[in-house]
Amino acid sequence: MSQDTKERIIKLSIECLAQNVNAGIDEIARAAGVGRATLYRYFTSRADLINAIKLAAGEELQAVIKPILESQLPARDKLVNIVTRLVPLGASLNVSAYFDHPSKEAEPRVKASYLRHLAQARKLAQALKDEGVVSPEIPLVWLVASLDSLIFCAWEKVESGDIASKQAPWLLLRTFLTGHGTRDTLTWLNKKEEINQ
Incomplete structure (x- = not known):
């Protein structure tokens, strides 16, 4: 084969x-x-193919985010780099519903891939809190869920043609950081967005 x-x-x-x-x-x-x-x-089946798609999505996700997370960048720069790199990937990650919580019966490698992603997202969210990028009283679980949902939404809207792929990451960041970020973070985001538009 x-x-x-x-x-x-x-x-x-x-x-x-x-x-x-x-x-x-x-x-x-x-x-x-x-x-x-x-x-x-x-x-062997449609389910086997879907698992292969999810595993491929997990590998693609790791290829993008692992080097960024391991870099010495501040957490807010990691967030920007991850979002601006993930949103254009669209279909390959979106169609697999990669961010949906796998069932208890999920294929073990798919579940492990999902749990690795979740741990990385929590680590980034904690770094955002530790560095004062987001309000400290917001629970980690809410930060992770919000970010995952916004990424999924951006993929859908870019694929449907409702939002331009260049615009979507910045709308995502503005939405996430306006809702969760500190005043200093919003000032920083405004400058960063002006440079990148």
Whole structure:
């Protein structure tokens, strides 16, 4: 089995599911340019394919955010870099519903990927609190949920064509930091946004 073929099937399946999240295996196979039998050679079921998409999304997410989180940048700069890099990825992360909490029956690797993401988001949220970027009384769980929801919303609105991909990260940051940020953070954001628009 060719890894290139498997990756191509995943990529084209993402595009198909971005158009119709309820697409059946026949429709997905057509969109991927393979027969049903070929698709089943790589994935035992639609659920197996969805798990592969979620794992690919987790790897793509890690490739983007891990170097940023490991950098010596202040937390607010990490936040800006993550948001401005994640929003353009759109379909590959959005269609997989990567940020949805996996069920108890979720494939263990998918669940581990989700839990790694959640731990990273909590660490960033804590750093934002520690550095005075956001109000200290806001619970971490709320900061993480707000940020994840806004990223998901940005992906949807860019994909639907309602918001330009260049504008979406800054709308996301403005919404998140206006609701949670300190006065100094908002002054900083205004300057940062002017430079990047």
